[in-house]
Amino acid sequence: MNPTYxxxxxxxxxxxxxxxxxNRRRAAKPxxxxxxxxxxxxxxxxxxxxxxxxxxxxxxxxxxxxxxxxSGITQQTWQELEEALLLADVGVRVVDELLTGLRARVKDKxxxxxxxxxSALQTxxxxxxxxxxxxxxxxxxxxxxxxxxxxxxxNGVGKTTTIGKVAAQQRNLGRKVLMAAGDTFRAAAVExxxxxxxxxxxxIVRGNEGGDPSAVVFDAIERAxxxxxxxxxxxxxxxxxxxxxxxxxxxxxxxxAAKGRGRVTEVLLVIDATTGQNGLAQAREFGEATNLxxxxxxxxxxxxxxxxxxxxxxxxVFAIETELGLPVxxxxxxxTIDDLIPFDPVEFVDALMRVG
Amino acid sequence: MFDSLSxxxxxxxxxLRGRGRLTEADVDEMLTxxxxxxxxxxxxxxxxxxxxxxxxxxxxxxxxSEALDPGQQVIxxxxxxxxxxxxxxxxxxxxxxxxxxxxxxAGLQGSGKTTNAAKLARxxxxxxxxxxxxxADLQRPAAVExxxxxxxxxxxxxxSEPGDPVKTAKxxxxxxxxxxxxxxxxxxxxxxxxxxxxMEQVRQISKAVQPNYTFLxxxxxxxxxxxxxxxxxxxxxxxxxxxxxxxxxxxxxxxALSVKEVIGRPIAFASTGEKLTEFEQFHPDRMAGRILxxxxxxxxxxxxxxxFDKDQAxxxxxxxxxxEFTLDDxxxxxxxxxxMGPLSNVLGMMxxxxxxxxxxxxxxxxxxxxxxxxxSMTALERRKPELLNGSRRTRIANGSGTSVGEVNRLxxxxxxxxxxxxxxxxxxxxxKGKKGSAPRRGFEGRGFEGRGLPGxxxxxxxxx
Numbered sequence: 001m002n003p004t005y006x007x008x009x010x011x012x013x014x015x016x017x018x019x020x021x022x023n024r025r026r027a028a029k030p031x032x033x034x035x036x037x038x039x040x041x042x043x044x045x046x047x048x049x050x051x052x053x054x055x056x057x058x059x060x061x062x063x064x065x066x067x068x069x070x071s072g073i074t075q076q077t078w079q080e081l082e083e084a085l086l087l088a089d090v091g092v093r094v095v096d097e098l099l100t101g102l103r104a105r106v107k108d109k110x111x112x113x114x115x116x117x118x119s120a121l122q123t124x125x126x127x128x129x130x131x132x133x134x135x136x137x138x139x140x141x142x143x144x145x146x147x148x149x150x151x152x153x154x155n156g157v158g159k160t161t162t163i164g165k166v167a168a169q170q171r172n173l174g175r176k177v178l179m180a181a182g183d184t185f186r187a188a189a190v191e192x193x194x195x196x197x198x199x200x201x202x203x204i205v206r207g208n209e210g211g212d213p214s215a216v217v218f219d220a221i222e223r224a225x226x227x228x229x230x231x232x233x234x235x236x237x238x239x240x241x242x243x244x245x246x247x248x249x250x251x252x253x254x255x256x257a258a259k260g261r262g263r264v265t266e267v268l269l270v271i272d273a274t275t276g277q278n279g280l281a282q283a284r285e286f287g288e289a290t291n292l293x294x295x296x297x298x299x300x301x302x303x304x305x306x307x308x309x310x311x312x313x314x315x316x317v318f319a320i321e322t323e324l325g326l327p328v329x330x331x332x333x334x335x336t337i338d339d340l341i342p343f344d345p346v347e348f349v350d351a352l353m354r355v356g
Numbered sequence: 357m358f359d360s361l362s363x364x365x366x367x368x369x370x371x372l373r374g375r376g377r378l379t380e381a382d383v384d385e386m387l388t389x390x391x392x393x394x395x396x397x398x399x400x401x402x403x404x405x406x407x408x409x410x411x412x413x414x415x416x417x418x419x420x421s422e423a424l425d426p427g428q429q430v431i432x433x434x435x436x437x438x439x440x441x442x443x444x445x446x447x448x449x450x451x452x453x454x455x456x457x458x459x460x461x462a463g464l465q466g467s468g469k470t471t472n473a474a475k476l477a478r479x480x481x482x483x484x485x486x487x488x489x490x491x492a493d494l495q496r497p498a499a500v501e502x503x504x505x506x507x508x509x510x511x512x513x514x515x516s517e518p519g520d521p522v523k524t525a526k527x528x529x530x531x532x533x534x535x536x537x538x539x540x541x542x543x544x545x546x547x548x549x550x551x552x553x554x555m556e557q558v559r560q561i562s563k564a565v566q567p568n569y570t571f572l573x574x575x576x577x578x579x580x581x582x583x584x585x586x587x588x589x590x591x592x593x594x595x596x597x598x599x600x601x602x603x604x605x606x607x608x609x610x611x612a613l614s615v616k617e618v619i620g621r622p623i624a625f626a627s628t629g630e631k632l633t634e635f636e637q638f639h640p641d642r643m644a645g646r647i648l649x650x651x652x653x654x655x656x657x658x659x660x661x662x663x664f665d666k667d668q669a670x671x672x673x674x675x676x677x678x679x680e681f682t683l684d685d686x687x688x689x690x691x692x693x694x695x696m697g698p699l700s701n702v703l704g705m706m707x708x709x710x711x712x713x714x715x716x717x718x719x720x721x722x723x724x725x726x727x728x729x730x731x732s733m734t735a736l737e738r739r740k741p742e743l744l745n746g747s748r749r750t751r752i753a754n755g756s757g758t759s760v761g762e763v764n765r766l767x768x769x770x771x772x773x774x775x776x777x778x779x780x781x782x783x784x785x786x787x788k789g790k791k792g793s794a795p796r797r798g799f800e801g802r803g804f805e806g807r808g809l810p811g812x813x814x815x816x817x818x819x820x
Contacts, residue, residue: 156466187505191498276398276579278607
């Protein structure tokens with residue numbers, strides 16, 4: 001095997017791309033975006049997250065049972081606690097932060113019993129998720145100017161299904177809903193969304209397979225405006241956040257969505273609860289691609305955590321919420337329309353810590 | 357945030373220079389970093405525990421060779437271990453004596469079963485087989501429609517009928533016999549591992565078609581849950597192999613290791629892109645490097661071999677290291693490089709590539725201005741960039757539609773690269789280029805000046 005090729009390739013690439021990146025000055029894209037009377041719209045009669053997540057025992061459950069029965073806090077206690085948290089996909093960094101704080105308190109004899117330790121952990125985890133605004137924003141009042149909710153995410157996380165459920169719930173709240181079938185890439189994605197439109201009584205605007213998703217979204221918003229529809233739910237094709245051309249396409253969709261009469265009031269990142277540490281990279285990149293402003297602010301306004309009814313725990317949301325400041329707004333806990341519910345941090349942590 | 361393992365170990369390794377043997381304490385310190393790297397790659401906690409224990413045994417007391425630094429030797433041990441864990445037996449498809457050979461695909465929702473059913477069909481086709489696809493996912497709206505569209509793209513027939521997925525699968529089998537197709541691929545509905553009803557359904561399908569191979573489709577981005585998923589499916593279906601999908605992202609794919617370790621079945625195929633051709637048999641050695649954050653060096657070499665003229669590249673590389681590399685050589689190699697596929701893919705495969713370069717902003721046209729500038733130079737100027745005075749630079753800028761500033765920067769960086777490469781080349785085997793020599797603004801060249809690329813003189817073990 002000849003090692004010279006990668007050297008050469010590397011040198012050429014680093015040099016070439018480096019020059020270009022250095023030269024590049026990203027053009028400023030000023031956009032006025034203000035929120036008038038933001039209104040919360042929680043789904044009515046949501047089933048408790050706790051009871052639904054308990055299909056599988058809480059992630060920390062097994063470890064916690066063992067911890068609780070021991071008389072003191074030993075080296076093994078910490079190890080088991082750490083592994084239990086890691087097993088829930090909480091991630092090395094967040095786990096370190098959580099446990100460092102607790103270790104100090106144990107050292108100061110503020111915490112002595114395993115049970116105290118567990119409840120302190122639970123409080124700390126809940127606190128990390130506290131204080132975020134998790135309402136879905138709808139600006140009411142101007143019938144010509146529909147609200148636009150854009151759904152983004154990698155492949156296979158459940159964007160289309162989520163839109164179907166959101167549509168049905170918003171219809172139940174008495175809103176007029178129109179879907180924009182912006183996933184023009186995946187074979188039969190439009191058919192899938194059409195099925196959901198029929199089920200929920202929403203209208204749908206479709207483009208051609210392989211067509212320009214921005215155009216579909218734009219048309220949908222104009223149609224909604226003309227027909228005084230309150231809410232446009234825009235689907236986009238799943239894309240890996242590492243594909244620059246596809247992320248550019250998404251950038252365009254986001255820009256174009258703000259161009260017509262609509263107001264983009266939510267950009268919702270859909271994340272699969274089974275996702276591991278890569279979820280953070282997803283959130284960062286999608287936030288960057290949908291950001292119309294200068295600066296580091298994320299363009300994503302909220303996260304939808306899907307498939308939480310499996311055995312996955314979705315611990316990655318701790319990192320996403322605390323490192324990127326993106327609130328989880330909805331969680332998917334089953335197949336039916338009512339199984340998409342508002343995220344409740346207290347219940348979420350409680351379900352994680354549930355024993356037995 | 358995912359520092360490469362070699363970067364993580366750097367600090368520890370510095371202290372160890374010149375020692376002949378690794379002590380227990382040294383190894384434990386390094387294992388902490390290795391453990392973190394594996395956890396960040398989503399390798400299951402339990403698997404990490406057993407793997408690090410094995411590595412510890414191997415590493416303690418291992419005699420250090422003179423040529424490699426201790427950190428590299430530990431990485432070598434780790435990498436060998438992981439490769440062994442991921443590989444072992446590779447899956448060889450043997451076809452049924454009474455066709456069709458039946459292949460069943462199962463997995464969680466959204467893992468990519470339908471797309472990979474088509475990819476696998478295409479692969480069988482490329483092996484000279486005549487597959488038939490069966491759409492037994494009657495759950496997800498339009499899943500069968502999706503399969504039919506994909507089937508048309510690869511010219512493989514698709515069978516499905518509404519109603520009962522078990523019956524559909526059975527009828528599909530009869531259809532394959534009737535049409536004389538020798539491979540039958542059954543796509544099933546995605547399910548949650550803990551959904552008993554759905555697991556029962558796929559078990560029934562399996563019972564009805566008696567598959568020769570059952571593949572579990574797993575998303576490379578899956579976290580710790582991969583283990584419970586694999587266990588649940590293996591208990592129900594007896595998995596023969598795994599198809600790892602979405603490897604074209606930046607997930608390090610620790611799930612592959614977890615699954616292999618837990619169910620003891622090989623990763624058979626890897627899906628590396630959205631195109632139906634982006635699907636290949638799995639290479640354990642590459643995956644080991646990826647989990648450790650060392651890039652996909654071997655794939656890169658292979659791809660490069662396909663597009664670079666071997667002798668020419670050899671000469672160019674030698675000239676590069678001797679500092680005689682001209683802008684002409686550069687242009688030529690850059691054009692060859694472009695044939696290797698999207699730049700972002702190539703960059704992603706490089707170990708230690710700075711984050712800024714791995715970012716999503718690199719389109720394929722980024723190199724165009726560079727090309728334009730070089731193309732606007734005379735032959736002499738390309739060989740001797742030091743000739744470029746103010747008026748020549750203005751002419752080049754005008755000719756290439758760029759600015760004098762851009763031309764200046766290109767020339768300056770080229771000279772810096774030449775200097776840097778000369779130094780690396782002069783270092784000779786066993787030594788490394790000096791760290792932090794050539795300042796490159798806009799990004800940190802971690803992994804290039806100091807660490808050394810794998811395969812570079814004094815570079816990584818295990819690859820040359």
